[in-house]
Amino acid sequence: MEAAHPYRKLKIPEDAPFELKPTPGKGWGMFATRDIEDNEIILQEMPLFTIPELSVPRPLEEEVRLEVEELDEEDQEQFFSLRRNGSEPFDTLEAAFRANKFDLSGTDYPDDEALLLLMSRFNHSCTPNAMVPNPSNFPDVEPECTTMVSAKPIPAGTEITFSYTNVTYYLRRDERRLALAFDCKCEACNVEDPNEVYMSDLRRTLLRGLDSLVNMGLSKGAEDVIDTETNPIIIDPGLRAAAANCQIMHSTRFICYTMIPCVLEAEGNLGLFTSGIYCRDLEALATQFQSSENARIADLVLQQPYWLERLNAAFRLWNRTDDGDMENAAASREELRIIAEPSDLAGIWQGELVTTPIIEEVD
Numbered sequence: 001m002e003a004a005h006p007y008r009k010l011k012i013p014e015d016a017p018f019e020l021k022p023t024p025g026k027g028w029g030m031f032a033t034r035d036i037e038d039n040e041i042i043l044q045e046m047p048l049f050t051i052p053e054l055s056v057p058r059p060l061e062e063e064v065r066l067e068v069e070e071l072d073e074e075d076q077e078q079f080f081s082l083r084r085n086g087s088e089p090f091d092t093l094e095a096a097f098r099a100n101k102f103d104l105s106g107t108d109y110p111d112d113e114a115l116l117l118l119m120s121r122f123n124h125s126c127t128p129n130a131m132v133p134n135p136s137n138f139p140d141v142e143p144e145c146t147t148m149v150s151a152k153p154i155p156a157g158t159e160i161t162f163s164y165t166n167v168t169y170y171l172r173r174d175e176r177r178l179a180l181a182f183d184c185k186c187e188a189c190n191v192e193d194p195n196e197v198y199m200s201d202l203r204r205t206l207l208r209g210l211d212s213l214v215n216m217g218l219s220k221g222a223e224d225v226i227d228t229e230t231n232p233i234i235i236d237p238g239l240r241a242a243a244a245n246c247q248i249m250h251s252t253r254f255i256c257y258t259m260i261p262c263v264l265e266a267e268g269n270l271g272l273f274t275s276g277i278y279c280r281d282l283e284a285l286a287t288q289f290q291s292s293e294n295a296r297i298a299d300l301v302l303q304q305p306y307w308l309e310r311l312n313a314a315f316r317l318w319n320r321t322d323d324g325d326m327e328n329a330a331a332s333r334e335e336l337r338i339i340a341e342p343s344d345l346a347g348i349w350q351g352e353l354v355t356t357p358i359i360e361e362v363d
């Protein structure tokens with residue numbers, strides 16, 4: 001019975017703007033109990049316990065048991081309240097930990113994984129209304145704390161969701177089915193109108209291409225899910241090679257970077273928090289122009305209040321070379337050498353900049 005469900009024992013802070021209740025097809029989930037504004041902190045939670053370096057594969061049963069034994073009686077009761085998607089108890093302690101853990105990258109404990117009782121009650125959405133940003137964005141809270149922030153205004157009564165993996169922003173609906181370990185029932189995956197699905201798929205395909213282009217051919221993990229031989233991240237082969245070789249003009253990168261929030265916004269995935277991050281990054285890119293006219297245009301872009309206006313202004317940079325192009329390309333190349341896998345560096349640096357994105361003729 002719902003009233004006697006073990007989740008009722010989970011301690012939710014009195015001032016929390018959410019409640020835990022069943023949600024069709026998704027077990028239980030967190031629902032807003034009042035209107036939540038965009039970019040509002042929804043929850044900050046300390047782990048019940050942490051386990052180090054899960055990147056080293058090993059059985060965890062014993063480690064989890066030792067941690068659970070260390071807990072006081074009340075916390076043990078909280079831990080044993082956990083259920084597999086709100087229904088059956090977990091068969092093992094390890095299974096309970098794995099289903100309710102968060103990684104702590106960005107905190108002072110980047111190699112640890114944390115058991116978070118409440119944070120892990122929020123369900124996933126491919127068009128979420130909340131997010132769990134890198135904890136380094138919240139320097140004033142406990143360094144182990146994980147924070148959930150709204151990513152758009154959330155009306156009272158709405159389910160609060162976040163994206164379990166950022167790669168879903170860059171995947172079409174069919175591809176997302178491969179990436180998620182469950183049959184996603186979120187509003188983006190449940191759309192029935194084929195035109196809407198088509199447009200959403202197009203936007204997400206464009207997003208991963210733009211993202212890969214501005215990040216020198218590296219994408220945010222989409223290539224782990226899709227077959228890039230038949231379905232390349234950047235479709236145009238010349239542009240793809242140019243991105244991998246860091247041969248993209250700075251003006252082209254700047255325009256493409258400005259386009260990303262516009263597409264995210266059209267897809268319903270741009271809130272104040274994310275927009276602020278893109279603003280800061282665009283400001284940093286603007287400082288890298290060395291030709292005064294380009295720097296002036298970039299400044300004009302930054303003065304625009306909305307992303308579409310910024311993009312409109314950024315197009316004035318189209319096809320403009322910059323005195324800093326070679327320097328910026330060399331810096332990107334260096335960065336790529338540091339962060340990329342050797343296989344990503346298969347394309348050899350040619351030294352020439354691609355001045356215009358190459359458009360292949362379409363029959």
Ligand SMILES: C[S@@+](CC[C@H](N)C(=O)[O-])C[C@H]1O[C@@H](n2cnc3c(N)ncnc32)[C@H](O)[C@@H]1O
Pocket residue numbers: 025026027028029083084085086087099100120121122123124125182183184185186
């Ligand atoms: C960490 S739990 C989330 C809370 C869980 N619903 C509960 O009742 O405790 C993750 C599990 O919730 C379910 N889930 C989360 N988001 C979902 C979604 N969008 N569609 C379907 N199931 C979802 C999946 O079974 C997933 O493995």
